Amino acid sequence: MIIFGDRKIIDCDIHNELPSLQTLYPYLPDHWVAYCNESAFVGPDANDYPKGAPTTAKPATKPASGNPPGSELALLREQTLDAWNAEFGILNCAYRVTSVHNQDLAASLATAINQWQIDEWLNKEPRLRASIVVPSQNPLLAAQEIERVGDHPGFVQVILPVRSEAPYGNRRYDPIYEAATRHKLAVGIHYGGAPGLPSTPAGWALTYLEEYAGMAQVFQSQVISLIIEGAFDRFPSLRVALIEGGWTWLPSLMWRIDKEWKGLRHNTPWVKRLPSEYMREHMRLTLQPVDAPPDPVHLRQVIEQIESDEMLMFSTDYPHWQFDTPAEALPLSLEEPLLGKILAENARAFYRL
């Protein structure tokens, strides 16, 4: 592996997958195990990564056991940490407890997942860090779960799906941000989710392609909400990672919101600075998937337009299929110090590694 020489990288988006619901049974109270068996409950109904869709997993990531890609530590370790010469890898488990309408079950599932992450991932591989799965549809229960495991040194982040019942700047989510900042955890907002609302502001799209491509708009809406509804003013130490949502939309969003803030800021007096300053200070974005233009000159222009070399963090999005060869993981040649910042230093600072 010489893509980045002998440089140590930090991979900010690796997906560990639950082999099956039964994996959680040892961590669940008896009555929920009985409920799962009696009701034929098979798990959350989010369908962010349809089995067999090309975006979901590279073929080579499927374990010989037949378990889902990303579900076995040995293969994941070999294909991510070892293959990329990674100093750290951040696990983002995409098990969508947020789409379980029974919030008590959702909370118990989150607890079980986090215990499973400690036992099967964090305790077995010191290079891994993980994200706390929480029932964010009930912020008080979510805060309790953060309280429970937030001091475990393996957890560096609370993970939320980008699709939500309310925009994340809404005060209803403050208990999550209060607990996360108190435990010095980042908040990661990740592709996907199934809150029961349409995936577009104009109602339900019919195709997966629309939902997949359109997730970039959901990220943009969340960025606006977090800043304008004052989350960073109420929680000045709040750090937000935008994960697997693309990032070439960032300059345009900065320009628009800055301009409109100048005209309408008298209605939101708690927003004291240019919205783009909040973004550059509080937000980071993972590299993959790159919404890459055909011309690399254009991609370089976008990086310059962001006007910060601290916002992008390397990620492989393993086992999702975002690129075919390692050379495509970083789709343009970068010089130091930007290269080193994107590959490791931005993540090291953001996640306090």
Next chain:
Amino acid sequence: MIIFGDRKIIDCDIHNELPSLQTLYPYLPDHWVAYCNESAFVGPDANDYPKGAPTTAKPATKPASGNPPGSELALLREQTLDAWNAEFGILNCAYRVTSVHNQDLAASLATAINQWQIDEWLNKEPRLRASIVVPSQNPLLAAQEIERVGDHPGFVQVILPVRSEAPYGNRRYDPIYEAATRHKLAVGIHYGGAPGLPSTPAGWALTYLEEYAGMAQVFQSQVISLIIEGAFDRFPSLRVALIEGGWTWLPSLMWRIDKEWKGLRHNTPWVKRLPSEYMREHMRLTLQPVDAPPDPVHLRQVIEQIESDEMLMFSTDYPHWQFDTPAEALPLSLEEPLLGKILAENARAFYRL
């Protein structure tokens, strides 16, 4: 006026405003006039342009009569057509009949507005063209209204608010596209609307600033839907103008949707070409408001990244307050032939003027 020398421009977004609901009474059936009086109905409840918000109107556009900005031909003519040396100006009346839940009333209001546009605007000023207001929440009634006035030479476009009950690629809107294309009319998708759905894909935003800035995401969702759900394949002559929604988000959207289409196109086999090719062929965007970056070099990069000199069309967005001086209307210096295309030729070709 020497901003553009003695060049004739075409202004693609001028807002003619209804003085009051009573203006429509001569055009409404008696039973609706009685209903409006009895029920204290004051008109659609969309609040896209709050009275007094800085974005809503430049102070100097308010007529001495006290009527709303944009409601009197003489002043509008002086401040748009004459001031800018315009060959043509396209009226986009933003009266939101789409938010009137009684669809029969909405249809009668649309008919009344279009008759008022013929009598008070088109018949009195030969440089003006106008957009047909339709009850798009009921596409069959909307198609009837297009059928009724679509052959009037003053109408060049059917106007739809960007916020809608379903994404505009949905087949439910086909009657509108069928009627529009048969009458050789463009379809203009315009800032705003109040369909009853939240303005973000994550639920209701709390502030007007979020809604205003976030409208760019709604436009992006509609672009994706129109292409991926096949509107341009079902109606190959369909032309869509995206009006008052910004445009610096366009390159990023092109890159993302092109990339994902390559991976997922097998699910939408009717989409035969790169989504960005549909955009460049079928879609145009008005210039104002420009989501302008502080550095004009960046804005020039965005124009290059669009990889087409035919997509942008000059607009003032009168009487909305998008710029303070005429020099800001076109916030960068452009060379021929791009300058001439943006100022007039793109609109002339698109609207068949």
